[in-house]
Amino acid sequence: MSHRAPVLLPLTTDRLTLRAHESDDAGRLHGIYSQPEVARYLLDEPWTEADATRHVSERLAKTGLDDESHALALVIEHEGTPVGDVLLWLTDTEHRIAEIGWVLDPAHGGQGLAREAVGEVLRIAFEHYRLHRVTAQMDARNDASARLAAALGMRQEAHFRQDWWNKGEWTDTLVFALLFGDR
Structure with a gap:
């Protein structure tokens, strides 16, 4: 990808702040990712405190698609409290293709917060990074994530059994995608 100015963080929406991870987020995100209902559809088991420290440490370096990590990891804050995170990472640098993933604390579900956060990251993906395509892959049993992807205009392209x-x-995997021209 050609070098461009970094995304100016934090990003703000009507109700949310999306910001880079900080070291002290480990405890807050442990509270989310340690819940069995959150980990159910993820590849990881529920996080231990050590897992949280390691994952947050890795995410500290994910500050933009143009940097060495080729990834952007953002904490979702609602009313000053971290309620989840969104990650966007390049899967094909030359052809400007990326994947997006998200987690939201179930205690904050049903309010449209994930839609607001993921929608803003998709906006940045296409408007700032000028990506050609963004995909989202998920466990097919994760109805909430599938509904979110569809609500954001992503098209279901595959259901791998x-x-x-x-x-x-x-487990089955669903693949959704959004193209630059779909927006």
């Missing part, structure tokens, strides 16, 4: 062995069982 029993393609992933995860946590002792075969």
Whole structure:
């Protein structure tokens, strides 16, 4: 990708602040990712405190698609409290293709916060980074994420049956995508 000015953080929406991860987010994100209902559809088991420290440490370096990490990791804050995070990472630098993923604390679900946060990151993906395509892959049982992807205009392109062995069982994967021209 050609070098451009970095995304100016934090990003703000009507109700949210999206900011870079900070070291002290480990405790807050542990509270979210340690919940079995959050980890159910993720590749990781519920986070321990050590997992949270390691993951946040890794995310500290993910400050933009043009930097060495080729990734942008943002904490979602609502009323000053971290309620989840959104990650965007390049999967094909030359052709400007990326993947997006998100997690929201179930205690804050049903309010449109994930839609607001992920929608803003998709806006940055296409308007700032000028990406050609952004995909989202998820466990097919994750109805909330599938509804969110569809609500954001992402098209379901695939339903892979029993393609992933995860946590002792075969799971299906849904793939959604949004193209620059779809917006």
